[in-house]
Amino acid sequence: MRIGVMLKESSGEDPLSSIERQIARAAGDGFASVWMSHIFGFDAITALAVAGRGVSGIELGTAVVPTYPRHPAAMAQQALTAGAALRGRFTLGIGLSHRVVIEGMFGYSFDKPARHMREYLSVLLPLLNGERVAFEGETLRADIGLTAPAAPAMPVLIAALAPRMLKLAGELADGTVLWMTGRKAVAEHIAPTITKAAREAGRPEPRIACGLPISVTDDVEAARAKADEVFAMYGQLPSYRAMLDREGVASPGQVAVVGDEESVGRQLDDLAAAGATDFMASPYGSRETVGRTLELLKSRL
Incomplete structure (x- = not known):
């Protein structure tokens, strides 16, 4: 299992330099990858392209960019630009987000999200491969080609938790990005479903990138209580609750x-x-605890 780390955004005077230092530190420590979430802070694709360009030897991925606010052609164009900036080390992780965000904040319909993702990939993936697309679905239309250099080897991972989304990820993409999904759910639900779909589609074994909070500590009870406090909202969002x-x-x-x-x-x-093929570590706790956690992770590289 490859081990990577989740980046933390900074609110300082030069936050992109802070992200660059985190990437450089992770690369220097030997981590396989760094991952950046896309919520209400920086645009993750842009931030990784800017902050990661000067650091070599480490994969940089988004975990994940919501699909609804970006037409798949715009997503492909931005991803191709980031891929060129990062010289082939960029992994595009995309996801539906949540009804409360897409409908409540952006004002888009969240009806039939699996249909939306299938149509989205029908445009996105050919464009990443350098193909022209003429597509008309129920929710998306596209008649476009891009002149940016193609990136057929760019991994595309989907935040897939429900059975239909996992099937899509196995059939069409390179794997899934998980969050708040533990060992039992991976073993009994995620891995069997996505692997079966990939095999039936004649595709390679999918990546299963599992992101979780992690804390090396002697006070387990306090650490779990802290996680409940810091990550409380994820227990309320329907997909993670499931x-x-x-x-x-x-x-x-x-x-x-x-x-x-x-x-x-x-x-x-x-x-x-x-x-799980990849572990995306999200260390939390005191400075001492985070340092202890990173030392443990480094010892397993």
């Missing part, structure tokens, strides 16, 4: 990877055995 229910837990803190070095090591091994 994964916590599959795990049989009540709150985000119960899927966080928490414990001393030996315990956390076992939990990471269990995730790999469950089918």
Whole structure:
């Protein structure tokens, strides 16, 4: 299982330089990848292209960019630009986001999201491969070609949790990006569903990039309580709530990877055995705890 780290946005005077330093530190430490979320801060694709261009030898991925606010041709154009800037080290992670965001904030319909994603990929993927697209679906239309250099090897991962989305990810994309999804849900739901879909479509084994909060500490109870506090909203969003229910837990803190070095090591091994191909670490806690967590992760590279 490849180990990467989630980037943290900075609110300082030069926040992009802070992101660049984080990327450089991760590359220097030997991590396989860095991942940037796209919520209400920086545009993740742009930030990675700018901050990551001067750092070599590490994969840079989005986890994830919402599809609805960007036409797939605009997404492809931006991704191709980032891919060129990062010299082929860019991974495009995309996702539906959530009804409360797409309908409540952006004003788009969130009706039949799996249909939307299938149509989105029908435009996005050919454009990334350098093909012209003439497509008319129920929710999307496109008649366009791009002159940016094609990137047929650019991995495209989908934030897929529900069965239909996992099937799409296996059939059409290179894998899935997960968040708040524990070992049991990966082993019993995510990995079997996406792998079966990929095999039936004649595609390679999919990537399963599993992102979770992680804290190496001797005070497990306090760390889980802190995770419940910091990540509380993820226990309320329907898609993540469904994964916590599959795990049989009540709150985000119960899927966080928490414990001393030996315990956390076992939990990471269990995730790999469950089918995770990549672990996206989101260290949290005190400065000392985060440092201890990073040391443990580095020891496993």
